[in-house]
Ligand SMILES: Nc1ncnc2c1ncn2[C@@H]1O[C@H](COP(=O)(O)OP(=O)(O)O)[C@@H](O)[C@H]1O
């Protein structure tokens with residue numbers, strides 16, 4: 001199997017998934033609507049309480065990177081749910097009966113979900129700008145911030161790809177993912193500074209990769225005001241490095257697992 | 269003679285369910301094999317093994333001269349599959365569905381597009397070609413799915429219950445399409461629960477039940493195995509069906525089957541019109557009124573009933589029935 005035809009097969013599959021985004025724009029609307037709602041709710045409901053002197057402005061700036069991180073992580077469930085739906089409808093069987101590259105369905109799927117995430121990030125950045133979020137670094141660093149979010153989301157997509165091939169229905173993928181993703185995205189520095197968390201939760205949050213992505217993005221967007229005390233723990237002091245290590249390890253484990261599960265999968 | 273499909277001793281277990289229990293199949297190139305059996309007989313399992321989607325626990329198979337287990341990719345290049353449930357992508361248009369499959373067969377962009385248009389025309393989907401498949405009727409989806417299996421003009425085709433769930437009109441349409449393909453020389457393995465479908469489309473029929481082959485041959489051979497004609501009588505008074513049975517059974521060559529709610533009696537006979545006349549005379553003498561009477565050749569429904577002791581739709585006590593058939597065959 002040549003790499004070239006594997007790539008072209010992946011592109012065919014990615015195109016197919018993107019057509020779905022085009023045909024069902026509601027999908028994109030709803031994946032962006034809830035983060036927009038989150039931005040507004042957190043910014044105006046909690047903002048004032050957490051940041052009394054600033055009238056919420058500083059908190060809103062702090063918050064945006066957290067919401068970005070949470071949204072792209074949740075976005076990865078689309079990968080799993082989409083694959084589970086394809087298994088259920090027998091479309092994976094059809095693909096498996098074709099002489100195509102066996103890895104193309106998953107690479108195509110995870111790639112189109114990156115495109116989906118780019119669209120979501122654009123919509124959310126615009127909302128962020130409206131509520132007062134600003135990028136205070138160079139364009140290049142800001143781009144680095146977005147790339148970091150996308151790379152992390154890509155790795156989580158592969159975890160979800162494995163889950164999607166393993167469990168029988170899109171609903172189960174969603175429920176299973178929420179049970180794991182909610183604590184991961186809340187027991188972190190996404191919405192509150194870590195010094196407010198009690199001991200064990202704080203330790204968890206300090207090593208939680210979601211905290212690292214958030215911290216890394218905040219640094220790259222320049223959303224950490226001068227004079228803020230440095231975070232504790234190695235991970236949060238090297239957030240970009242720590243995030244990339246996580247992404248590489250997750251990919252090394254879950255790309256082969258998901259591919260093996262694809263070959264075994266069966267429609268029900 | 270060359271064989272497009274050869275399978276030996278296929279076994280597949282799911283936990284304690286034995287889905288296939290040693291199935292042998294041979295399909296000469298250019299012919300149609302009908303794999304006939306009720307729900308849960310093992311038809312889909314068999315198709316999935318032959319199309320490389322599932323590995324058997326034991327057994328070997330060759331499709332289009334290529335070993336299914338050793339070279340699945342080689343097999344995939346030579347087959348088309350239309351699974352039990354139409355696997356069309358409902359967000360894509362009919363054209364996009366077929367074009368995508370062409371690309372995945374590596375036909376190239378131009379050839380894929382041409383082939384997609386060709387097939388849409390052939391399957392009378394050209395009017396709907398640029399509508400999302402979501403808007404298609406069940407029959408249209410089925411045709412689109414079948415078109416997908418034909419994109420690369422494969423020499424061997426697998427259709428798993430191609431007409432299940434279709435209305436009678438779409439079913440007849442589908443039969444015509446399939447007959448057209450077969451006339452073009454494609455080897456076809458077709459599974460079905462409909463006995464008339466196998467009778468109409470297949471050169472050779474394999475009847476399976478509970479993962480085992482219980483009979484095989486041409487439709488005519490199977491019918492012969494079950495005996496000649498059937499005497500089919502509907503009596504006027506439901507209370508007297510039993511009496512009619514006792515009266516007529518000596519005229520038959522096998523036990524009569526009574527369906528009380530339909531007031532009907534069905535019995536294998538030999539001797540043609542003479543038996544018919546004799547039966548009517550006896551009923552007349554006994555004063556049993558007759559609403560309808562006929563002499564007909566056995567259908568595959570009768571075949572199934574005789575072989576398994578149960579109708580194709582239900583499958584209780586099938587284990588016993590298999591034993592009876594085995595003994596009968598000795
Ligand atoms: N994935 C599976 N897991 C467990 N049992 C299965 C699975 N697939 C099929 N079976 C069982 O194997 C038997 C044969 O199934 P199948 O080949 O689908 O029959 P058919 O297509 O003739 O209706 C049935 O008893 C079915 O319940």
Ligand SMILES: [Mg+2]
Pocket residue numbers: 308311312313352428429
């Ligand atoms: Mg089946």
